[in-house]
Amino acid sequence: MSTSSTDHWHDPALPFVEARRACHSRACYKAHSHPSFSIGAVDEGFSHFRGAGHGSQRLCPGTLVLVPAHRVHACNPEPNSAWSYQMLHLDAEWLQRLRGECGLPDEPRGAPARISAEPGLYRQFCQLVERLFSAAGALEKETALVTFLSEQAWDDCAPLPMAPAADSAALELDDALHTLDDERLAQLTLAELAAMAGLGRYALIRSFRRATGLTPHAWLLNARVNRARQLLREGGELAEVAYRLGFADQSHFQRVFKTHAGTTPGLYRRTR
Secondary structure, three states, X not given: OOXXXXXXXXXXXXXXXXXXXXEEEOOOOOOEOOOEEEXXXXXXXXXXXXXXXXXXXXXXXXXXXXXXXXXXXXXXXXXXXXXXXXXXXXXXXXXXXXXXXXXXXXXXXXXXXXXXXXXXXXXXXXXXXXXXXXXXXXXHHHHHHHHHHHOOOOOOOEEOOOOOOOOHHHHHHHXXXXXXXXXXXXXXXXXXXXXXXXXOHHHHHHHHXXXXXXXXXXXXXXXXXXXXXXXXXXXXXXHHHHHHOOOOXXXXXXXXXXXXXXXXXXXXXXXX
């Protein structure tokens, strides 16, 4: 039986990008979203990509999937099987500025996820991720990243129609959550979430179910995990991060973090 492994890379010198490689993984993720633009590649095995809707897309080796920021999704291996994949997470504002430099159109909010089965694009992506994990310097890595992103218009990537555009209330609330400090994020109630979205409590629940497939509670957990990733990248201690974000204890923090990020917070923090 092949050994499962997961590697992460991020560098304080390049705070706008992080990468992950997983080999022979059977880990499954809950539906989640990122404030970052994500690009994933299937290396071995088969997986199913699901958006906020009911449909799914089977992904085979050599497939790339592009997931806009705030797009609720989950990508998991087929039942009773493992897969290998690579992921790149890009700061959405940094990417938008880069696209502006290159004269490329802005990525609209609520854009669908897209896939590509183009072999050349897959090879270039693999080469980029390999460079990021290498001992090359920050300038060389940034050059490779900017070159790859600037030379791709993504015109040939097919949209995945099963994931509806996010509801405006969900997007506005996501923006509001991003501005809160850690203590406030940890203590929000349903009534406060509804007030931030300008809705009643039941209207908020219906809006979230329609737009994301998640409950407001699950959405808030997702926001707390995304904040935890930021704090851990900055070197925050596990116990302190768990406490600041309102998790009951480190065990609770670890369980929630792993179902969203595919690794433990301790391993994520140690990666440099």
